[in-house]
Amino acid sequence: MKPIRMTCLATTLICGMMGCASQSDIRILEDRVIALERRNLELQQQTTEDIDAKAAALRNQSASLQVATDQVRNEIQALDGKLEETRYQLTEQTRTSEDVSRRLTRIEDILQIPVSDMASGSTVSGSNAPSPSAPTTPATQGAAAIAATENELYQTAKQAFDRGDFDQARQGFQELLLQYPNARNGDSAQFWIGETFYRQKEYEQAILEYQTVIEKYPSGKKVQAAFLKQGFAFAGMGDKANARLILQELIEKYPGSSEAKIARQKLSTL
Structure with a gap:
């Protein structure tokens, strides 16, 4: 009976010790889980902040690019306006030159005076003008x-x-x-x-x-x-x-x- 009693006692002690070890491991695991969850939240928060910062930087870059694009577009429009104005002036000058040429030719035909003489300021042939x-x-x-x-x-x-x-x-x-x-x-x-x-x-x-x-x-x-x-x-x-x-x-x-x-x-x- 004595050996059996000792065996039971040892078994009881071993079981008790095994129970105590399991609860300690569980607490350790729980602490680790809590730490991991806290670290995960910190990483998530840091990631969110990084993403927000990068998004803000991208928005700023996009706004800067938009401003630069608008400036270039305005400069192009200004150049187009100057080009159109220059083209108009050239057209007007050409038209004026053609008008003068036609007028000189018409007056030459009417008065029978060479255009070269008119340009040099010669008077009408036979005129008594001084x-x-x-x-x-x-x-x-x-x-x-x-x-x-x-x-x-x-x-x-x-x-x-x-x-x-x-x-x-x-x-x-x-x-x-x-x-x-x-x-x-x-x-x-x-x-x-x-x-x-x-x-x-x-x-x-x-x-x-x-x-x-x-x-x-x-x-x-x-x-x-x-x-x-x-x-x-x-x-x-x-x-x-x-x-x-x-x-x-x-x-x-x-x-x-x-x-x-x-x-x-x-x-x-x-």
Whole structure:
């Protein structure tokens, strides 16, 4: 009986010890599981933060790229606008050159003057218009006249025109242009030269002088008036067809001008 009792006691002790070891292992495993779960949460949180940071960086990069793309697009649009403007200017210059060429050819055909002579400022063959005055010199003109200012020359010539002394006025305006090639009132002086011929019914020469205004002073304040008086000069010559062409050209180029209004009235009578 004693050996059996000892065996049972040993078995009991062993079982007890085995039970205690199992509970300890379980606690250790639970602690490890808790630690792993905590570490997993930390990793998840860190991963989420990393992803958010990278997403924010990508969004910033995307926004920067969008801004750069918009800038490039705006620059391209600006360049397209400049290119279109340049193309338009070239087209206008070509059209203007063609218009001048056609006008010169038309006037050449009408007046029977070579275009080269018109460009050089030659007068109509057989016209009794006086040639431009020779440059003044101290030997031919007094000191006071030599010292005359641009405005004085212009006013003196205009006064002669207003009182009907067209020859004297023409000579004065020509003198002004000789002494002051870049005169502030150069376009007006050239126009009034044409007017002196028009008032004397020398329409062919007047047409040439008006043409000089149009070609030499394209941005001047007398261009519209020169077109108008060219049309009137052709009408005065009895050339109604060319008068209509010139007046219609004036209306097309300067539709809102006072000269265009007069041109419309004149066209109704041709």
